[in-house]
Amino acid sequence: MKKIFILMMLFFFFGEMMSQTERYVYRTEVNPDTINLVDMKVETTFLDVKNNQSLFISESKLLRDSLVAVLKSQGNLDVKKSKKNKQEFPKLANGKSIQPTFFEYFIKKNYENRAINLVENIGSRQVYYQEDRKMNWDVSQQTSDFNGYKVQKATVNFGGRTWTAWFAPEIKISDGPYKLSGLPGLILKLEDDKGDxxxxxxxxISIPNTFTEDIKADARKSTRINFQGDKASVKMEMAKSKDSEIDLDNFNPGGGRGMHQRGGMNSGFGGQPGQGMNGGTPGNEVGNGQADIQMGNSQGNSGGNNASTINFGNSNPIELSNKY
Incomplete structure (x- = not known):
């Protein structure tokens, strides 16, 4: 009953704050370790477009953060500990646990000024930076068909990887997963040259009401180069002030952190490919039926049941270089 009440609170607490969102759902595969032979890990990521802005975020982080916000609004943010003295996040209404994510941050893009901000939560605080590198795309005349759309090929060197994108000119949104954007159409298929x-x-899907993420007024503004140092500084400040929320960033099983650049990832990832929560990936599909996060609700198939957590360490960040 308590779990149902929490989900109902999600609806009423955020209902007035939100408007229609166009959500583009991506099946995302990550190679967690390029040295050891391991399976690709699968999760669901979202590109939410609304009011001339977009939000790139993983399904797991969106659900976890929405639940944190509701619990905080109730003054009931109490993290229980397991028998092994590890923090346990409250379970969903269907009894499943929130799965870990490789994307322990969110990215906000503003279409008017073309600003791209990467934001990471440190407990109740935020640290962010604005991307300062341009993406110089090489657009090919090669075309193909993908998921019902005619797509066109483009490549770019970014973050130490060469990315190949297939974008749909008929979708007039100059955006895509992660920071990748700037093409004359939405990126529908994206892969780096290493296959990681x-x-x-x-x-x-169109969602009338959905939880969203924003940059807080008191967020610490950093730079791309100083980002890791500023995150450490905020943690030190919170530890010195004995902030009770300093451990909120450990809600991700395995102590996951953002892996957008080398040194930024120390994450675990539990479960098997195809066990994403809330529209997991059985077979070759993601988000079957009505199993999409809207108001924090979790319906349909939720995977990762009794999955063990694997810690891959700092093995494969999405950005390998800060130079370009």
Whole structure:
């Protein structure tokens, strides 16, 4: 009953704050370790477009953060500890646990000024920076068909990887997964040259009410180069002030952190490929039926049941270089 009440609170607490969102759902594959032979890990990521802005975020982080916000609004943010003295996040209404994510941050893009901000939560605080590198795309005349759309090929060197994108000119949104953007159409398929990261568009859904993420007024503004140092500084400040929320960033099983650049990832990833929560990936599909996060609700198939957590360490960040 308590779990149902929490989900109902999600609806009423955020209902007035939100407007229609166009959500582009991607099946995302990550190679967690390029040295050891391991399976690609699969999760669902979202590109939410609303009011001339977009939000790139993983399904797991969006659900976890929405639940944190509701619990905080109730003054009931109490993290229980397991028998092994590890923090346990409250379970969903269907009894499943929130799965870990490789994307322990969110990215906000503003279409008017073309600003791209990467934001990471440190407990109740935020640290962010604005991307300062341009993406110089090489657009090919090669075309193909993907998921019902005619797509065109483009490549770019960014973050130490060469990315190949297939964008749909008929979708007039100059955006895509992660920071990748700037093409004359939405990126529907994206993969790096090493095959470590793959984003494949699955479907678009329109959501009248959905939880969103924003940059807080008191967020610490950093730079791309100083980002890791500023995160450490904020943690030190919170530890000195004995902030009770300093451990909120440990809600991700395995102590996951953002892996957008080398040194930024120390994450675990539990479960098997195809066990993403809330529209997991059985077979070759993501987000089957009505199993999409809207108001924090979790319906349909939720995977990762009794999955063990694997800690891959700092093995394969999405950005290998800060130079370009």
């Amino acid at each position: 990261y793959k984003f494949n568009f699955v479907k678009k």
